[in-house]
């Protein structure tokens with residue numbers, strides 16, 4: 001059957017808020033079973049809106065979406081039975097212990113009382129929280145709270161886990177712990193993970209496929225390698241020293257084997273197919289036009305370069321994410 005291989009199928013999805021804000025503008029996506037899929041985009045791109053539609057919290061304005069083979073609009077109850085969801089906002093009770101939080105989830109989701117203790121202890125162990133299971137959550141670090149939220153969402157053993165900015169506001173070490181534990185769980189139970197993120201490295205390391213989203217539109221979908229290759233093979237970057245004019249610099253595009261050029265103030269990135277061809281011509285060009293430069297380097301293309309190329313600027317973690325981080329750290333501090 002058509003959906004056999006897919007966990008999520010989205011067709012021409014549109015969401016317009018209050019008849020005027022077009023948050024999603026014709027989104028098409030396919031997510032294969034057992035994979036980790038990252039939705040990468042800046043603030044206001046439509047990431048949370050898409051996740052809310054896929055988790056049946058809000059209806060789309062137009063188009064269709066299927067999760068686990070079920071329509072989010074026609075069969076929302078069936079969708080809810082096969083998914084787990086961790087929102088950006090705090091979703092556990094901080095005045096309770098981890099064990100009691102999970103016990104509430106177990107009761108809400110109808111896990112038989114004879115199985116509860118074993119399943120709760122098992123998931124606490126998998127997410128490194130067994131030793132602190134009887135401590136109040138408000139004494140936990142941000143990373144521990146996140147791991148508990150994920151444990152709560154996985155207690156019912158969903159087939160598809162949705163995570164909205166799972167590591168927002170966490171330090172790099174805590175982010176790594178969250179992802180390493182998720183990775184082990186995903187492999188063990190063959191679940192599909194659909195997550196939104198601002199973090200390039202997170203999408204790069206932990207996803208099988210990445211969709212770039214901006215202004216409600218999917219710009220590109222592919223593996224990290226496919227996305228990087230789609231813009232070229234290498235970057236030659238340098239800083240200009242004098243106030244060279246950009247019009248002149250854009251002429252670098254005419255050099256044979258140059259794919260594109262990105263200029264951000266005095267930082268110039270030249271995307272090339274073949275460095276050996278471009279480098280001598282580029283040096284000649286700079287000399288002939290008396291453009292002084294420093295810190296020239298030849299480096300691999302990163303996802304950040306891909307994003308700048310397709311979206312026009314780099315992702316900044318700001319606004320809402322700062323807000324979420326502040327709220328989380330306030331709660332953490334009691």
Ligand SMILES: Nc1ncnc2c1ncn2[C@@H]1O[C@H](COP(=O)(O)OP(=O)(O)OP(=O)(O)O)[C@@H](O)[C@H]1O
Nearest residue numbers: 017021023041042043044045046047048049050320
């Ligand atoms: N309930 C709402 N009512 C009206 N407009 C909304 C609502 N929710 C989101 N929007 C708008 O829809 C657009 C997409 O927002 P959304 O929250 O989906 O983006 P996002 O990519 O998740 O952003 P962030 O990374 O900041 O969470 C934005 O312009 C936002 O202001």
